[in-house]
Amino acid sequence: MASQKNNRAERREWYKLDLSAIVYPTLQRKDFSSVYRLSVILKEEIQPEILQQAVDTALKRFPTYKAAIRKGLFWRYLEPNVRPGPFVQPDIKNPCMPMPFKANNRYLIRIYYHHCRIALEAHHSLGDGTGGMCVLQTITAVYLRLLGHKISCGGFVLDVDETPDPEELEDAYIRYANAQVRPPRPGEKTYRVRGTKEPFYTLNIIDGILSVKEIAKVASSYDATITEYLNACLLYALMQKQQHDWHKKLRPVKIAMPVNLRRFFPSKTLRNFITMVYPSIDPRLGEYTFEEIITQVHFYMRYYINEKFLRGDITTNAATQQNPVIRVIPLFIKDFVVRLFYTKVQDKNSSAGLTNMGALKVPEDMKPFIERFDIYMGQPFSSRTNCAIISFEDILTINFASSIKESDVERYFFKKLVQDGIHVKIESNREMED
Amino acid sequence: MSYCVNCGVELESSLVSCPLCNTPVINPNELPYVKKASPYPEEMGQVEVVKRKDWAILLSVVCGATALTCGLLNFLVFNQNMWSLLVIGICIIIWVAAFPAIVYTKLPIYVSLLADGASIAVYLYMITYVTHSDRWFFSLALPIVVIILCIAEIITLLGRKVSHTFLPSAVYLFGGVAILCVSIELLIDRFTGNKPALSWSAIVLTVCVIIEIALITILSRRRFRDAVRRRLHF
Numbered sequence: 258m259a260s261q262k263n264n265r266a267e268r269r270e271w272y273k274l275d276l277s278a279i280v281y282p283t284l285q286r287k288d289f290s291s292v293y294r295l296s297v298i299l300k301e302e303i304q305p306e307i308l309q310q311a312v313d314t315a316l317k318r319f320p321t322y323k324a325a326i327r328k329g330l331f332w333r334y335l336e337p338n339v340r341p342g343p344f345v346q347p348d349i350k351n352p353c354m355p356m357p358f359k360a361n362n363r364y365l366i367r368i369y370y371h372h373c374r375i376a377l378e379a380h381h382s383l384g385d386g387t388g389g390m391c392v393l394q395t396i397t398a399v400y401l402r403l404l405g406h407k408i409s410c411g412g413f414v415l416d417v418d419e420t421p422d423p424e425e426l427e428d429a430y431i432r433y434a435n436a437q438v439r440p441p442r443p444g445e446k447t448y449r450v451r452g453t454k455e456p457f458y459t460l461n462i463i464d465g466i467l468s469v470k471e472i473a474k475v476a477s478s479y480d481a482t483i484t485e486y487l488n489a490c491l492l493y494a495l496m497q498k499q500q501h502d503w504h505k506k507l508r509p510v511k512i513a514m515p516v517n518l519r520r521f522f523p524s525k526t527l528r529n530f531i532t533m534v535y536p537s538i539d540p541r542l543g544e545y546t547f548e549e550i551i552t553q554v555h556f557y558m559r560y561y562i563n564e565k566f567l568r569g570d571i572t573t574n575a576a577t578q579q580n581p582v583i584r585v586i587p588l589f590i591k592d593f594v595v596r597l598f599y600t601k602v603q604d605k606n607s608s609a610g611l612t613n614m615g616a617l618k619v620p621e622d623m624k625p626f627i628e629r630f631d632i633y634m635g636q637p638f639s640s641r642t643n644c645a646i647i648s649f650e651d652i653l654t655i656n657f658a659s660s661i662k663e664s665d666v667e668r669y670f671f672k673k674l675v676q677d678g679i680h681v682k683i684e685s686n687r688e689m690e691d
Numbered sequence: 692m693s694y695c696v697n698c699g700v701e702l703e704s705s706l707v708s709c710p711l712c713n714t715p716v717i718n719p720n721e722l723p724y725v726k727k728a729s730p731y732p733e734e735m736g737q738v739e740v741v742k743r744k745d746w747a748i749l750l751s752v753v754c755g756a757t758a759l760t761c762g763l764l765n766f767l768v769f770n771q772n773m774w775s776l777l778v779i780g781i782c783i784i785i786w787v788a789a790f791p792a793i794v795y796t797k798l799p800i801y802v803s804l805l806a807d808g809a810s811i812a813v814y815l816y817m818i819t820y821v822t823h824s825d826r827w828f829f830s831l832a833l834p835i836v837v838i839i840l841c842i843a844e845i846i847t848l849l850g851r852k853v854s855h856t857f858l859p860s861a862v863y864l865f866g867g868v869a870i871l872c873v874s875i876e877l878l879i880d881r882f883t884g885n886k887p888a889l890s891w892s893a894i895v896l897t898v899c900v901i902i903e904i905a906l907i908t909i910l911s912r913r914r915f916r917d918a919v920r921r922r923l924h925f
């Protein structure tokens with residue numbers, strides 16, 4: 258069935274939302290959208306007119322990003338958007354603003370520029386970070402070409418003259434949701450960071466910039482990878498925060514971490530293809546040292562992040578969506594149930610979010626033009642901190658985004674890195690009052 | 692290049708205090724008050740307003756049309772008294788009350804509350820054209836509206852600035868009810884020409900005071916308990 262659909266993909270006038278994209282529009286509120294931001298800092302000032310040309314050229318290659326979201330009777334769907342836009346605009350202080358579906362000519366992406374930075378914000382229902390990165394890097398490559406540089410294609414940079422490969426537009430979940438059992442997913446209430454809410458609409462950002470070599474050395478001294486080390490640092494920070502605030506009852510500390518499934522299941526899809534894993538510690542069992550946390554995280558990752566476990570997870574996810582009874586329930590009822598499930602179970606299942614896009618590859622001839630990349634997971638659904646990590650060459654950036662005033666978790670986190678002898682440089686859009 | 696003395700992290704040169712711990716940056720080697728450019732833009736973005744524009748138009752049209760037709764009907768056909776003012780007033784109230792809810796405006800809630808109060812006062816004043824006397828309006832209706840408005844504004848302010856959790860909200864609410872009842876009774880006494888004295892509102896006042904005392908005790912005891920636990924934990 259999937260292959261039949263793929264054959265017709267070129268002629269298709271609309272796209273079903275992929276399996277995980279179904280949830281994001283449901284959570285849309287006046288003050289919340291699931292929007293993430295990717296940005297690249299070049300070495301020269303951006304020229305807006307040329308950037309606009311680059312955007313117009315590059316977006317033709319990405320039909321699922323030049324799209325609008327619409328409501329059907331049973332499901333939402335994406336429809337090619339032929340309205341003018343999206344237009345590049347000067348960057349703003351509060352990124353990842355809510356994205357009403359009918360605003361911005363119905364586009365679900367925004368492109369900003371600021372000095373040397375190009376930033377792409379995309380609604381998560383279009384695709385995940387990998388897809389967004391393809392869009393951003395392709396735009397950047399076209400932009401540099403318009404300036405007269407020679408940039409080759411490859412990796413995240415797609416050839417803008419090619420027609421889109423049907424595989425890029427597929428819902429890859431369905432193709433791999435074929436395990437014979439559906440492992441249940443445990444859910445429990447976890448520790449929530451309490452804080453003072455910022456007024457509508459503020460996103461507090463703290464970026465840490467550090468050296469990949471330094472952090473790799475420290476991580477290997479703990480026998481861990483960089484992701485495991487940073488996960489452990491965040492768990493450690495959250496654990497300390499929970500100890501210092503007074504709580505009647507301790508709760509487990511869990512991190513929601515998206516795993517890029519393309520690493521395990523080959524697919525060229527530019528849409529969502531991630532699943533969540535939850536490295537955790539349970540302070541109710543006793544106090545953890547940092548070494549214990551890192552061991553725990555290390556073995557958790559080895560145990561859960563493999564092709565077999567992930568296949569089971571995808572199958573569990575797909576089962577509900579493919580259930581014939583669920584399929585014919587009208588959309589507004591689905592929305593209600595999904596939102597309820599998300600706020601009562603899913604959202605309470607983690608204390609913070611962490612994503613690591615890893616070491617980013619760009620075509621060899623594009624490297625000299627690029628300073629660094631940043632990635633923001635966007636506004637958290639409830640009061641928690643989201644942490645996103647990306648590295649390019651020797652620069653690793655850790656971007657925290659939160660909508661509460663307190664920055665304790667960030668402080669504990671970076672303090673741990675400094676204690677381990679890593680040099681951290683901090684940038685922020687926060688304005689502290691005394 | 693500045694470092695935070697507390698956290699040990701290097702701080703980007705435009706930062707005047709550490710974003711992690713709020714410790715101010717003091718670097719004696721650098722000239723103070725030379726504001727450097729932040730890597731972040733200054734401008735705040737605004738979410739584009741699309742919020743139910745069609746509903747707003749519909750609401751305005753329905754309210755406007757109702758008011759207009761009633762006015763005409765009153766003027767041309769059933770012109771014994773000024774009954775259409777009542778309908779027009781209701782339309783104004785509905786429009787003023789529903790407009791901020793339908794269209795996302797940048798109006799602070801205090802202003803929209805004020806607008807609601809004003810529209811109700813205007814409506815009541817319109818009624819005086821039907822009743823032929825406006826004494827009840829100036830000595831009873833207007834003061835009551837003003838008092839309710841003040842109480843509503845104060846409760847909103849407290850809810851925003853102090854705490855909006857369940858128990859404190861109950862404290863504000865009962866306080867508001869007590870003040871309202873007492874002032875209504877005093878106003879009625881003045882209106883009817885009786886000597887100002889508390890009778891039924893005294894009962895309400897007593898009940899509210901008892902509830903307030905109970906609530907405040909619960910609130911303060913919990914704080915007290917937490918403070919003790921914090922200081923004496925082992």
Ligand SMILES: [Zn+2]
Nearest residue numbers: 695698709712
């Ligand atoms: Zn500091």
